[in-house]
Amino acid sequence: MVINNEEKKILSNYLAKRGLRDTAQRETILEAFLQAEGHLSAEELYDIVKSQDRSIGQATVYRTLKLFTEAGLAREVHLSDNSVRYEHLYNHEHHDHLICTVCNRVVEVKEPAIEILQSALAERHGFNLHDHRLYLYGICKDCRESQDSPNR
Amino acid sequence: MVINNEEKKILSNYLAKRGLRDTAQRETILEAFLQAEGHLSAEELYDIVKSQDRSIGQATVYRTLKLFTEAGLAREVHLSDNSVRYEHLYNHEHHDHLICTVCNRVVEVKEPAIEILQSALAERHGFNLHDHRLYLYGICKDCRESQDSPNR
DNA sequence: CTCGTTGTTGATAACCATTATCGGTAAGTT
DNA sequence: AACTTACCGATAATGGTTATCAACAACGAG
Structure with missing residues (x-):
């Protein structure tokens, strides 16, 4: 599946610019994020990611969502019950x-x-x-x- | 000090309507809330309340702020760092x-x-x-x- | 290729604001 | 006075998020 090439490039560029590394976990999480319908919580994304790679930890999902936000790929949505969800940002x-x-x-x-x-x-x-x-x-x-x- | 009579009446009415009681703690917390500048957190209000009546517990402040919100006296403000603050609502x-x-x-x-x-x-x-x-x-x-x- | 540096990761402990629990208390009713 | 029920404060628990840390992997220099 070679969908979402654009987003992958954006992430790669952002990582390179900051001297960070392009890892398998980050790509897995990005794919899961992009294929999901918008507005999911960190935990929901963790569940999806886990079903594809059981070895990825919860902390990594939290860290990576923050990364996506900094890279301009995601945005935090604060609901009124004080929960946080993430939505796609690029091309939206x-x-x-x-x-x-x-x-x-x-x-x-x-x-x-x-x-x-x-x-x-x-x-x-x-x-x-x-x-x-x-x-x-x-x-x-x-x-x-x-x-x-x-x-x- | 007989300021904020309006708000006290609103609270009393709300409590009566719901079969709840008008207690000293609730009045103390209401006064502290009304005299403070807007946008304070539950903990900040707790600190103010404590300085007037050391015996009032933190849980009571949380409970009472919820009560004020239901009574239409306060409103929750969700900041982008996911913290919650309360502001005056009546007459605002x-x-x-x-x-x-x-x-x-x-x-x-x-x-x-x-x-x-x-x-x-x-x-x-x-x-x-x-x-x-x-x-x-x-x-x-x-x-x-x-x-x-x-x-x- | 090897070594050294440094970013990354997963597990888990820690954090912290908020909520639930519970035993005791006080208000209002009969 | 007895009873019912809301209320209280102290404290334990909760739950989402973050910090810690040892192990690991990518990459550059030599």
């Missing part, structure tokens, strides 16, 4: 998160108009913005409907 | 957070136009919004200037 445009507080589904949404207002707002307060997180909490249509129905 | 209009990643200063800002766009966005995806958090990360003017200066 910036987006905000719509989170259903009943089923915990996460929908990625985009609203350029909001971005523009944010920049202007920050500017007015003398801030140089370099990042932002917008989390919208609500109840999705499915959950609303199953809540309304009598059998629950 | 909704606001977003501009956070300096150098000095950790938090500025409360407001932008009604953003709120409107958020509602529309959620609606388009079938969500019933009940809450949202917007965190803008950047570097404030002060930190930018002291970074630029040679003595650092």
Whole structure:
């Protein structure tokens, strides 16, 4: 499987630039991360990785996710229950998160108009913005409907 | 000191409604919380409370902060380092957070136009919004200037 | 190829904020 | 006064994350 070549190159470049090494574990973890659907926790990724290479330790997964974040391949998403998840970052445009507080589904949404207002707002307060997180909490249509129905 | 009568009434009402009790500890913690500047952690509040009543335990402060949140008097703020802080909610209009990643200063800002766009966005995806958090990360003017200066 | 340096790894201990447990206490009710 | 039940403080437990450390592997110099 030669998918995700781009991401592998990015990682290799980042490692080379920092004088770090390109190891089998890091590649295994990267592949597992890229093939998984977005928004997984370190532990969930560890479970996937373990199923492919039982010898990889949990600490390595934590370390490597941090590495991906520094390399610009992943981003931490902080949920409101104080848990942390990681999502793909490369080749994914910036987006905000719509989170259903009943089923915990996460929908990625985009609203350029909001971005523009944010920049202007920050500017007015003398801030140089370099990042932002917008989390919208609500109840999705499915959950609303199953809540309304009598059998629950 | 008979300040913050409003908040005390809100708490009393909430407790009565739920069949809970209005205790000295809860009043002490509420006063400490209200007199402190916004955005403190449970442990910071515990330190303040302890200085007024050494007998109050840490668990009680945690429990009571949860209570304030349920009663609509406080709100949890999740910082990007995964720490949790509490801010006053009653009589404070909704606001977003501009956070300096150098000095950790938090500025409360407001932008009604953003709120409107958020509602529309959620609606388009079938969500019933009940809450949202917007965190803008950047570097404030002060930190930018002291970074630029040679003595650092 | 060998040695030495240094980044990497897995196992595990440590950490730390938060939560659960529990025995005792106090408030409110009958 | 007796009873019920919420509440309290102390402390143990929890659980996600990080630090430690000895063994290991990659790489460069000689």
